[in-house]
Amino acid sequence: MITLTERQSLILKAIVRDYTEGGNPVGSKALVQELPMKVSSATIRNEMAHLEDLGLIVKTHLSSGRMPSIKGYRYYVDHILKPEKVDNKDLKVIQHSLGGEFHKIDEIVAQSADILSQLTSYTTFTLRPELKHSRLSGFRLVPLGNHQVMAILVTNNGDVENQTFTIPTDITGDELEPVVRFIDDQLVGLPLQDVLAKLQSEIPLKLAHYLQNPDGFLDIFGSVLSKAASERFYVGGKLNLFNYTSKQDPQEMRSLYSLLDQTDHIADVIGPPGQHIQVRIGNEITNDLLKDYSLITATYDVDQHGQGMIALLGPTAMPYSRMIGLMGAFQRELARKLLDYYRYFDE
Amino acid sequence: MITLTERQSLILKAIVRDYTEGGNPVGSKALVQELPMKVSSATIRNEMAHLEDLGLIVKTHLSSGRMPSIKGYRYYVDHILKPEKVDNKDLKVIQHSLGGEFHKIDEIVAQSADILSQLTSYTTFTLRPELKHSRLSGFRLVPLGNHQVMAILVTNNGDVENQTFTIPTDITGDELEPVVRFIDDQLVGLPLQDVLAKLQSEIPLKLAHYLQNPDGFLDIFGSVLSKAASERFYVGGKLNLFNYTSKQDPQEMRSLYSLLDQTDHIADVIGPPGQHIQVRIGNEITNDLLKDYSLITATYDVDQHGQGMIALLGPTAMPYSRMIGLMGAFQRELARKLLDYYRYFDE
DNA sequence: TTTTAGCACTTAACTTAATGGAGTGCTAAC
DNA sequence: GTTAGCACTCCATTAAGTTAAGTGCTAAAA
The missing domain is CATH 3.30.390.60 (Heat-inducible transcription repressor hrca homolog; domain 3)
Structure with a gap:
């Protein structure tokens, strides 16, 4: 069990943020500017060496800056991150998009995938509450x-x-x-x-x-x-893959893309409805094609009508805090909308 | 009106073939080996200079080999190319794939797009005979x-x-x-x-x-x-785009890909049913996104039931001769299959 | 008049070398 | 425990040199 001091924790947090925003390895000097306490770059270097010993950050070469490892993201997500309160504008978008009149549950759920992918610029999956119920x-x-x-x-x-x-x-x-x-x-x-x-x-x-x-x-x-x-996943923002993928090998893109068309494979990856919000990072995802990405899944609950899921696929370097906040809000709004819908038919 | 001597014609043909197969500009020495008559590379160079004056071939730089221009492909397709007799194995595949039992015309037409894209490794579009009739x-x-x-x-x-x-x-x-x-x-x-x-x-x-x-x-x-x-195009082999595109800019790939999802745009590009088989090369296609590709369209006829279309999108450097032969065969087989189908329902 | 050999010239692609900059680890002093 | 200072590493960029493919042109041969 890893325990970090307050300062180490702040450093890791800053590295995650900088790397996510800038995409480049982060050096000790850049961190001096950003940390709330005043310390020299040498001190930060010492701390970074320690974080590296713990396997939380890595270098691309001997004298490069650091970037978070899978393990580092994991620690960040589990112990440091606080879900960001969802942006008011985003909430409006969600509510407005789900506010219209729908004739079928599948329409609501399918549209949800699209909204979420627009809000995030990533790729999304949605699963309706099980029809079996x-x-x-x-x-x-x-x-x-x-x-x-x-x-x-x-x-x-x-x-x-x-x-x-x-x-x-x-x-x-x-x-x-x-x-x-x-x-x-x-x-x-x-x-x-x-x-x-x-x-x-x-x-x-x-x-x-x-x-x-x-x-x-x-x-x-x-x-x-x-x-x-039978259960059906709806996929939103397939094309967004082009925005966040690091791959440029067309063949790899091809297999990735074709994965998104196979509901059964998606089901394997996302797994059955579970507890609340779950984050899987890099090779924690059970599909080798996705080992360089991160997956956030959330289960939503519609009372006696069962559970459905929403999921988000993006780069490992994603703004987890914002995304988790967004998923939470979406989860709630979708559940509410579906409850309304069911209530209408139960009349 | 361009007229070429027999020898110039053979040279253009060889350049088209070599460039299509190898993907590299073709030089005069390589052609010496391949032409049926025996001439020196200097002579070929003279002829090539002439073909270049006519705008049929181009250089990538001052001392590079030549590749066909759009105009060159055009001339090749119009005056030189002979449709290749369709490979017996391919014909078997077509007949077998269309041989099964179908419950709907749309299934036949949709499956056609898939077969054709498999046979060609390109992207295909199919349009059923107009339902209006x-x-x-x-x-x-x-x-x-x-x-x-x-x-x-x-x-x-x-x-x-x-x-x-x-x-x-x-x-x-x-x-x-x-x-x-x-x-x-x-x-x-x-x-x-x-x-x-x-x-x-x-x-x-x-x-x-x-x-x-x-x-x-x-x-x-x-x-x-x-x-x-309303008319609906079926698209086959979307993923094949990754095989033949020269683009590596993800944004461009993205717009291209999204174009394939828009039936109305596809309709604009492919146009109404027309005469037999038509080849459009590069900027002859009325959509700027496709100006580096070639499009082969074919109209098939199902008697009083109207006309449908099949189309093929590939690189400008494609084996036109084989592709045109294939489209012809497919066109015939599909028309026959649909006639059978209609006959069954007319009973 | 047409074809060909020969040669000077051009360009892309590749290799090698040189330089600058960002960042690290370590040591010794604070 | 923290920091200044410095030697060291490695990437990225630029510059220069080399090679190979191919051309255009000229003058001789057919």
């Missing part, structure tokens, strides 16, 4: 003619999922009636995850009473259901 | 509860467009019945563009007979209709 409130099968049927699934929160299927024979509404009625009777009102579970077990059996050949229908229902229950 | 074959309004209604529009070609609306009051199927019947009576069977036209003129009046307050419904119908009739 929503309840099935309706299922429709609409024959469209031309051998096509559209399946529509509705939840109590107003989420709508639909999919069109091509089927061998033309079907009229009357033929589908008993199936839809079966679902209304047996499954409406249950959380989607329970419906999913039942689909594996008792539904096929029961459905056999209503339909001669239930397989085709089960495929359709299962497909829409799992599409609805 | 399709006929309205059905319209449904499905009440979903929770103040929501889904509007579904179906065409005779199996295209389905749907959109969910939130409305102030809950509505039952019975109330919508007359509206849907009105549409079935009056509009089904007409091309979408005619429906669009009528929506501006006679429909509002007629609808007033069926509904007290037709405005809300007209908004919904109009919205789905215009969403269906």
Whole structure:
């Protein structure tokens, strides 16, 4: 367990700030100007040597200034940093952007990714509260003619999922009636995850009473259901990658960029909803492609409707204090907005 | 009007080929090896000086080798190049990729962009045959509860467009019945563009007979209709940009990349369906961001179902001969596949 | 008239050397 | 414990020199 004196702590803090703002290693003379106490550069050099022994700062070469190491950022984030109170202008932007009328939760969550990426100039990810916790409130099968049927699934929160299927024979509404009625009777009102579970077990059996050949229908229902229950990350500010990346190898940029298109990989990186705000720095991120970046994740809570996440990807040298403050504010505003939304549908 | 001797033509051709393959300016000595006739490097130098006077090739500095100018590429494409017969393996890939079962035209067209970008390692755009020519074959309004209604529009070609609306009051199927019947009576069977036209003129009046307050419904119908009739480009191989771009300025990459996300800008660049295969080189493209690239566009024809387009964006130094051959083949295969698809739905 | 050999010339790209500046570690004095 | 002073290290920049590729031009050959 590392313990720093007050002065060492101030020095580390100043190095983090300077390096984040200027992008260049910081020397002892520059620090003389900035520290609140009056000490000589030689003293600072002594302290810096100590910080380096502890592994909190590093040199790029024997006679260069210092920059924070991963461990240094870690210490800074854990013990020094105070979340900055969110800028009033930024708060206004958030509230205004979330203030409009939305027709779907996914729109709110998707837009959130965009707002956050604009505010930060970094790349953001958002995850809606898990749909599994929503309840099935309706299922429709609409024959469209031309051998096509559209399946529509509705939840109590107003989420709508639909999919069109091509089927061998033309079907009229009357033929589908008993199936839809079966679902209304047996499954409406249950959380989607329970419906999913039942689909594996008792539904096929029961459905056999209503339909001669239930397989085709089960495929359709299962497909829409799992599409609805699957989690989707929205990505904002993909293009911002160009602003903060240090890479110039096009191939590396390419793999990075393609990572952002793969929801499952993003899910691995960001992990399940957890406690409050978490900062992962450099190689603490479980993906080698991101080992030169930092990731701030925050879980937001919408009461009985479950939890969602927002996340921010940026350079290791980012203004953590401001970012953490911003994430906190956003987290609160988003949760509030979603609560409002759910309340509207619960009426 | 430029006319070249046989030998000059061969030299220009060789310069284009060498420069495309190697990426470096081509010198007179290298050409001695490659030309079919035996001439000295001095003779080639004389010919090259002439080609330079005509503006077909340029030097990067006083004593460098030559590379083709835009004008040089233009001449090459117009007068020298012969489309390469498409590689048998590539043809197999195309046929196999388009051979599967598709449920929607948009899937076929979207997948086409991906296949083409894989085959070429460049970036591709595809545009489906204009939906305006399709006929309205059905319209449904499905009440979903929770103040929501889904509007579904179906065409005779199996295209389905749907959109969910939130409305102030809950509505039952019975109330919508007359509206849907009105549409079935009056509009089904007409091309979408005619429906669009009528929506501006006679429909509002007629609808007033069926509904007290037709405005809300007209908004919904109009919205789905215009969403269906709007053209959409599919983009394939966005990431391939990293392979062939010469830019390393991240800001420029950024604007380029964001251009690919804007369907309307792409439409401007690629232009309306035209004649067969067209090659635009460098500043012949009407967008300054693309002035260092080349664009090959091809229009494909699906008989009475209208025309669509495929397009290819790559470096000015691209193997035009192979690419034009490939575009031709793809154009034919895609048209055939779509004809099959339409035939299936016309049954 | 066309082609070619030969040569002087140009330029980019690379290598080497020289210089200045920022910053460090260490020592000895305060 | 702190500081002034100094030798030392390394990067960055500039300057100079070298090489290789390629050209244009001239005069001779075909």
